[in-house]
Amino acid sequence: MSFTAPDSDQLPRTLNDYYSRARAGMSPRNRAYFLAGAGDGQTASANETAFQQAEVTPRMLRDLRGGSTEVSLLGQKLVAPFLIAPFAYHRLLHDAGESATARAAEAQSIKMVLSAQSSEPLDRVRSSGPGSDWFQLHWLGSREATQALAQMALDAGFTRLILTIDAPVQGVRDREIEAQFQLPPDVSAVNLARFTPPAFTSREDAQSIIFDHIAETLPTWADIAWLIETLEAPLLLKGVLHPEDAAQAQRIGAAGVIVSNHGGRVLDRAPSTLSALPAIVAKVGPDYPVLMDGGIRRGVDILIALALGAKAVLIGRPIACGLAVAGDLGVSHVLRLLRDELEIAMLLSGCATVQDIERDMVHLKL
Amino acid sequence: MSFTAPDSDQLPRTLNDYYSRARAGMSPRNRAYFLAGAGDGQTASANETAFQQAEVTPRMLRDLRGGSTEVSLLGQKLVAPFLIAPFAYHRLLHDAGESATARAAEAQSIKMVLSAQSSEPLDRVRSSGPGSDWFQLHWLGSREATQALAQMALDAGFTRLILTIDAPVQGVRDREIEAQFQLPPDVSAVNLARFTPPAFTSREDAQSIIFDHIAETLPTWADIAWLIETLEAPLLLKGVLHPEDAAQAQRIGAAGVIVSNHGGRVLDRAPSTLSALPAIVAKVGPDYPVLMDGGIRRGVDILIALALGAKAVLIGRPIACGLAVAGDLGVSHVLRLLRDELEIAMLLSGCATVQDIERDMVHLKL
Amino acid sequence: MSFTAPDSDQLPRTLNDYYSRARAGMSPRNRAYFLAGAGDGQTASANETAFQQAEVTPRMLRDLRGGSTEVSLLGQKLVAPFLIAPFAYHRLLHDAGESATARAAEAQSIKMVLSAQSSEPLDRVRSSGPGSDWFQLHWLGSREATQALAQMALDAGFTRLILTIDAPVQGVRDREIEAQFQLPPDVSAVNLARFTPPAFTSREDAQSIIFDHIAETLPTWADIAWLIETLEAPLLLKGVLHPEDAAQAQRIGAAGVIVSNHGGRVLDRAPSTLSALPAIVAKVGPDYPVLMDGGIRRGVDILIALALGAKAVLIGRPIACGLAVAGDLGVSHVLRLLRDELEIAMLLSGCATVQDIERDMVHLKL
């Protein structure tokens, strides 16, 4: 594998360095799109704060030989309990787009979840990173269209599907509006081109775009149950914050849920994901696959999320920062730093394996 | 309806943009009068902070078709559960004064509550916005004078009355004193001109302007009970923070109460209205009309207030900011943005109607 | 009564304006001495923060006619429930020193407590403000000396005595040390000149100035009990923070206690006085005279302290600021503003008299 420049002497040396260099180097529009949250950014920053305020009480002098960060998840073996979160339009950050990210994921044996809003064709991304066989879809306005998208992904070799359910509309994106964010002509959701956006039924008495038009195109639990039955691959639901919704997902046969608030990009004032996690795990039981994302910026954050019951986590903006700063090399380095930090956190807190990370090691201050 | 300039390209694009442009563009005196709170501004900012710290846990995949923000209140149908709060002297902000605000309200089918301290004649405002038939009065020193004011409003076509009871004196207005705020010669409470201010009984042994003079002119519960009996329109009491006072309002036949601290302009150190709301709703029961105001800056804040039991809310400073930045067009835009944000918040949190907004969706951090 | 300049047009208009002008105008040394706290200033600022975080829930539409701020305390009638706290060396702030302060107190019918470390002779101060008949003494190293000081005060016409017990040493006064604070040659504790400072017994094995020398000169409860028995005037103990110490004061016949941490000037990390007050009142019962001081900056703060059980409060730095900015006129103005604010706070919260200020109006956030 050969990575693109820059000269590795020039690479950031720490995760925070990636984050601050990316922030400094991005155009105002990209900064608004990739780094800001919806509304006042309360939820986006609450995600991070929840981790920063969590306390980890370490244990000493345990036997740590032969430990590892390995986990198995939905029948797959992961070298570490984290994946790259699906996020749109990598080509806004780097010409090589999702392929660069996939290549880096491959190099670090980490899986990337490819967004339906990928700015590169499915196949190219798949071949750049064959190990990354997770695909994230969203509802395309009808059962048929959504199923077709899922099928397209399965045909391309993806084996695990995530359906994002928390973003029927974009949320109040003040930062993007202020920055007048829009996609440049050469970046688009190329894999969705073939799907026509849902046409709104014209209604005489329509008062509200939201409730009279958009709402017509949204799925309900029944639609998702149908989709799960129809598909031949495991489907996880991403964007759950309420224990009842997690229980409902479990009942209809979802392969798991992802506790997420979409990185604080949708409903500002939603709770931080870390604070929402424990009640959800309590509801669905310790064996049901609950993943989470939002606000993870360091290896120790992964340990914290696992202590509170997540089976694995997804990482969004840190990867975007790596990609922005140094393309595939940057992503690879960020992944490596996260894993190194996780190993260090496990060693320092007395956990040889992910199974050793226990609930009572972590105290949340909320 | 034709709105005055500026060119709509120049309009702010977000609510926060309205607020910061208004703050930047106001004269120091207007800033002190319209934006500051009494004392150290603790209560004024606590109002906002309470909303910012509230958490909304959204629900997913519910059927949202045909939803709406509509509510019915005191026999009226409102397109959305908010009104423009009564505030004095719109002409300080814009030449077209309360008429501009009424015009914008009309355009958005939102009701404005007209302040007794309107800087434009009742009739002119009424004809600019016929849909706005709510009037706010305050005690004028005697039963007769106050009744006469109410009657004047009813004669002008107002049908719902609010009596503000929380501001017998102004509070400690340090910001206004520092800015040497005073009304310019061409702005005054024109509708009150005909009422002579209460003359103080001269008392030999008077020690305190407050307790020996002003207190003589203030109403008690008995006076309000009399007024309610006398009037032929529903009267709500504005400025209630204690559950016992809400219960008393209910007992004497007030049509409802408005949980308010006057935007933090009167007693600094009073609790935030959002924190005071739940105990009041618990006291008077779910059917009694409890409204609230103070600190609402975004659509999601309206959802939060409704979850905690308000039937509707009043919006003050955001409207003043819209008026200051772009006259009727600005107010109209602010109203629209608030409603759009509310619809988005409802959609994202899984509520098709206002009735779906439930208590346990919101967690207050106090 | 004729007050010294400046032209009253130039006077600050608000309390905060006094505080900030005083801060800006003081020499660094005076700023360190008068405004800073001991150590890191945590306790000094906690005193203020406790008030700022207290919430007052107002009641509406009560009959407030003929109310007043009057209280009676230790057989005296006070026009308002506050006194000027004893503080040393007024002449550092203004040439006219304690006489100016006493004159202002007289003008406002408020009592000043004269500090034993007055920089002006007792008699001159007494004649400048005959209504101020409270004197604060501290332990002078022996029963005899302390009694003699008390007697000197009684002979000068003082009728109420306060013994300050919380400052056996100065505390860690970093700000003063950094500013190299020292008394100028023309300012001293003139009334203490005749008392020789306690001579340290020379001890062979002495290791510690604190425990082997200073501690020899300090009083114990037995000494204070003796003093109370000996004196013919009521003696209050100032500087109590623990309920047990308040109970002990009550047992030995002290006329009352003053909950105080010396304005945060002695033991940094001591609790705020407002937070300490309720447990002390609960311990000694509602009838025993408990006063308090520390952090009161506004009229509403006085209402808050009274709601929590104080019979009256003492005001320190605000008076020093008034004196620094405008001599007797400044002190007089500050006293008036405090009283006006208290009246407004009482009116707005529905309290006609000090007896109406009830415990459950105030909610402390600690």
Place this chain on the structure above:
Amino acid sequence: MSFTAPDSDQLPRTLNDYYSRARAGMSPRNRAYFLAGAGDGQTASANETAFQQAEVTPRMLRDLRGGSTEVSLLGQKLVAPFLIAPFAYHRLLHDAGESATARAAEAQSIKMVLSAQSSEPLDRVRSSGPGSDWFQLHWLGSREATQALAQMALDAGFTRLILTIDAPVQGVRDREIEAQFQLPPDVSAVNLARFTPPAFTSREDAQSIIFDHIAETLPTWADIAWLIETLEAPLLLKGVLHPEDAAQAQRIGAAGVIVSNHGGRVLDRAPSTLSALPAIVAKVGPDYPVLMDGGIRRGVDILIALALGAKAVLIGRPIACGLAVAGDLGVSHVLRLLRDELEIAMLLSGCATVQDIERDMVHLKL
């Protein structure tokens, strides 16, 4: 004893002055190494914040004659309940290195704990400060090597041993990485030169440096039990945060434990030591020697730690600051200031002896 310059007129006058001058005067690399914490520095600053938020309720009018700060610990008499914490490479801060620190400790009759990573030879340090007979060792990869190090210390006249168990790896030292910290050629851990670093067994299937190599070289409880049995001097374990680990230390015969998170330099997100202390003391009982360190910056902090059950405390960075600013004179002055402040805090809070410092004097806000 003759101390090196600077002219004592130029010395800082307060502890905070030492800290800020040291911070300002250090090279960026030294600042990163000595003052920063691991990760985001959360734990390092939580250590300090915990003390700043602790409240001490003082008692008045107790008999304080003949008091002292003396304690006895592990059969030794200490003039005050604090020691200098072991820290590496004093020569980075001052040419005279650990000898200067030892000399200052001797002058103040305080004990220094010498770090195994001393940048000066054991013997030279011992002869500079014969009263300092505590030595801190860490695990050297095998029982034999570690025992040999301990024996080397005992042979040099050290009588009390501390084994640091919380730093098997360095932690995520972002600040050091950013500052590109490295030891200059003339500074090294001279006393460890003779010990070869543990060679990693080469393993075919090794995936992780941490778990496959480093973990092989780390001790377990069994190793420590062996070491304690083997050694003829008392051994304390430093770096305990969990009550169970403290209990385990007690069971295997450790002479005591030191509640420490290594000054926040290892696992960022570990709890503050002050917050961890009470549960540990509760677990091992009041008689077992529990020491603590981390975040102590003032004399009153020592009183706080003792109230919560520590028998003595260790002081790290304040000493480093003294050394950086003024060599032996600086350390001596810092030690003196700490002790003076402790005496003042004891006097002001009514404690004549360390035994009088009671649990309920201190209220933690966590």
